[in-house]
Amino acid sequence: MLRFLIISLQLILLISITIFLVSNSFNISFDIGDLSYNFNSNLLVIAFIILILIVVLINFIYFKTKFVFQKYSYVKKFTRTQKGYDFFVESMIALLNKDNKTAINSARKMRGILKEDTSLNLLLQSEILKIEKKSDELNDVYDQMIKNNKTKTLGYRGLMEQSLKQEDYHHAFIYGEKLFLLNPKIDKLYQTLLNIIAKTKNWNQLINITEKAYSNRIIQKEEANENKSIALFEIAKIKMKSDGNESIKLIEKAISLKGNFSPYIKLYTQLLFITNNDVKALKVLKKYWSQSPSSLLRSSITEVLKENKIKEIEFIHRLISKNQNNEESKKLLIDFAIYFNNWSIARDNIKGLIGPNPSREICLFMSEIELGEFNDIQKSESWKLRANNAGSDDYWVCKYTNNPQKNWSALSDSGHFNSLEWTQPKMLSVL
Numbered sequence: 001m002l003r004f005l006i007i008s009l010q011l012i013l014l015i016s017i018t019i020f021l022v023s024n025s026f027n028i029s030f031d032i033g034d035l036s037y038n039f040n041s042n043l044l045v046i047a048f049i050i051l052i053l054i055v056v057l058i059n060f061i062y063f064k065t066k067f068v069f070q071k072y073s074y075v076k077k078f079t080r081t082q083k084g085y086d087f088f089v090e091s092m093i094a095l096l097n098k099d100n101k102t103a104i105n106s107a108r109k110m111r112g113i114l115k116e117d118t119s120l121n122l123l124l125q126s127e128i129l130k131i132e133k134k135s136d137e138l139n140d141v142y143d144q145m146i147k148n149n150k151t152k153t154l155g156y157r158g159l160m161e162q163s164l165k166q167e168d169y170h171h172a173f174i175y176g177e178k179l180f181l182l183n184p185k186i187d188k189l190y191q192t193l194l195n196i197i198a199k200t201k202n203w204n205q206l207i208n209i210t211e212k213a214y215s216n217r218i219i220q221k222e223e224a225n226e227n228k229s230i231a232l233f234e235i236a237k238i239k240m241k242s243d244g245n246e247s248i249k250l251i252e253k254a255i256s257l258k259g260n261f262s263p264y265i266k267l268y269t270q271l272l273f274i275t276n277n278d279v280k281a282l283k284v285l286k287k288y289w290s291q292s293p294s295s296l297l298r299s300s301i302t303e304v305l306k307e308n309k310i311k312e313i314e315f316i317h318r319l320i321s322k323n324q325n326n327e328e329s330k331k332l333l334i335d336f337a338i339y340f341n342n343w344s345i346a347r348d349n350i351k352g353l354i355g356p357n358p359s360r361e362i363c364l365f366m367s368e369i370e371l372g373e374f375n376d377i378q379k380s381e382s383w384k385l386r387a388n389n390a391g392s393d394d395y396w397v398c399k400y401t402n403n404p405q406k407n408w409s410a411l412s413d414s415g416h417f418n419s420l421e422w423t424q425p426k427m428l429s430v431l
Contacts, residue, residue, distance in 0.1 A: 014052075018045060018049065027040055027041070088106075088107075088110045088120060088124060090102070090106040091103045091104075091106035091107045091110060091124055091127075091128075092124070092127070094106060100131050100132075103127075103128060103131065104128055104131075104132075107124050107125070107128050110124060111124075111125075118148060119145075119148055119150040119151045122141055122144055122145050122148065122151050123145075123151060123154065125141050126138060126141045126142065126145070126154070126158060129141060135162065138158070138162065139159065139162060141158075142155045142156075142158040142159045142162070143155070143159075145158065146159070152182060153179065153182050153183050153186075156175045156176075156178050156179040156182065157175075157179055157186070159171075159175040160172050160175040160176045160179060160192075163175060164192075164196070169196050169199045169200045170200060172196050173193070173196045173197065173200060173202065173205070176189065176192060176193050176196060177193070177205075177209070180193060180209065180212070184212060184213065184216045184218060185216065185218060190209070190213045190218050190219065191417075193209050194206065194209075194227065194417045194418070195411075195415075195416065195417045197209065197417075198410055198411035198417040198418075199411065199415070201234070203230075203231040203232075203234045203235045203238075204231070204235070206227060206228070206230070206231040207228050207231045207232075210224050210227045210228050210231070211224070211228075225257040225258065226257070226258055226418070227418070228257055229253075229254040229255075229257035229258040229261075229264070230254075230410045230418060232250045232251065232253050232254035232257070233250075233251060233254045233263070233264055233267065233410070234410050235250050236248075236250035236251040236254065236267060236271070237267065240267075240271065240274070244271060244274055244275040245275065247271050248268070248271050248272070248275065251264060251267050251268045251271060252268070255268060260288050260291055260292050260297075262294070262296040262297045262299070262300045262408075262422075263300065263407075263408040265284070265285075265288050265297065265300060266300035266301075266303065266304055268284060269281045269284055269285055269301075269304050270304055270307070272284065273304070273307075273308045278308075281304075281308075282315065282319075285301055285304075285305075285319060286318065286319050289301065289319055289320065289323075289329075289332075290322045290323065293320075293323055293326050293328040293329055293332075294328060295328060295331075295394055295422075296394070296422045297328075298328050298331060298332050298335075301319075301332065302332065302335055302336075305336075306339065310336070312340075313333075313336055313337060313340050313342055313345065316332060316333050316336045317333070319332070320332060320333060327353065330349045330350075330352075330353060331353070331361070331365075333345065333349050334346050334349050334350050334353075334365055335365070337349070338365065338368050338369065338372065341372060343369060343372060343373035346365070346369050346373075347369055347373070350362065350365055350366065350369070354366070357390075358386070358390065359390055359391060359393075360387045360388075360390040360391060360392060360393055361393055363383045363384070363386045363387035363390055364383070364384070364387050366383040367379075367380045367381075367383035367384045367387065368380070370383060391424065392424050392425065393424070394422050394423055394424055395422075395423075395424070395425060396408050396412075396420040396421070396422060397420065397421055397422075397423050397424070397425045398412040398413070398414045398416055398419045398420060399419050399420075399421050400412075400414065400416050400419050401414040401416070402425055402426050403425070404425040405420070408420050
């Protein structure tokens with residue numbers, strides 16, 4: 001609209017000037033040598049107008065011809081490009097159908113047409129090389145991809161996956177971290193990095209990556225706190241022998257993030273005993289047992305106290321004083337009564353726990369009581385037999401593989417990060 005208005009104004013101006021000149025015509029005369037020339041000004045105006053029309057016509061013909069050739073060139077290029085994209089689609093469909101021969105042929109044809117489309121060529125080339133299992137050439141393609149802004153993300157992802165296949169977790173993390181910085185919201189990338197970090201035991205990086213994931217809203221605060229607490233727990237274990245006090249500070253931070261988690265309480269009290277803080281260690285155990293007695297915490301407490309050679313049953317009485325009628329409290333007392341050969345306390349407290357279908361643990365307690373108090377081998381063996389027929393005890397079980405293990409760890413024996421649950425395995429393996 002604006003262009004039309006400008007042209008209209010120019011025409012109006014030109015016509016106005018022409019009318020003015022024609023209406024006010026005059027004679028023009030001049031001499032060249034001996035010759036004298038005389039003509040009306042209207043003739044000059046007409047000549048000027050004809051010249052303008054000729055220039056306009058030439059311009060129109062030139063640009064019209066140029067447009068036709070450009071359109072032809074564009075259509076030809078578009079048709080050729082479309083054909084190249086068709087070969088690309090054909091190749092990708094062939095890959096999905098596992099028709100490797102067609103995929104390779106279509107990719108070759110596409111490269112011949114779309115030579116200038118580097119990113120698309122690299123993408124398809126990488127997929128073909130995956131099929132052909134040419135790892136070295138594939139790595140070269142990925143290296144080229146990370147130099148191209150359009151394919152950089154795919155390049156780092158490919159190099160990370162290649163490193164993982166080769167179990168080169170050091171380089172897998174390097175590429176994964178760069179990928180995370182480029183696009184942290186890639187599906188399952190954060191979880192992949194967690195597994196890599198756990199395998200490389202680079203716990204400080206776990207804290208850094210987790211904080212970035214939380215700031216990018218990839219994970220909720222609860223998961224962020226849990227993962228950071230795991231990192232602090234593992235670092236505390238590493239520093240356990242070199243700097244006990246620093247290790248205590250780290251495990252206290254871990255507990256503040258995750259709360260009453262038995263493996264953390266176990267390490268905390270172990271560290272307190274190691275640094276000769278026995279009184280504080282016993283207070284810590286009493287505090288957490290009073291808050292939430294459980295079979296898991298009982299398992300940890302039993303192990304820690306026996307390792308540090310607790311000398312009297314009275315401490316267990318004080319430990320369970322606030323919840324002495326709790327079933328787990330009674331089991332804790334029975335276990336240590338057997339440990340101290342105090343058979344009367346053990347038998348008095350186990351009476352209400354036997355019932356018609358006693359658990360495996362209760363059967364084993366009874367086996368030890370019968371053998372220790374009366375040296376009754378027959379009854380002891382009978383209780384052992386009942387234990388074998390009873391349900392299994394709880395263990396740390398990997399939720400992905402169902403493999404049980406005795407102690408909790410950030411990386412399960414099956415190789416999964418934070419995958420252990422305190423439960424009964426479906427099929428109990430020998431530990």
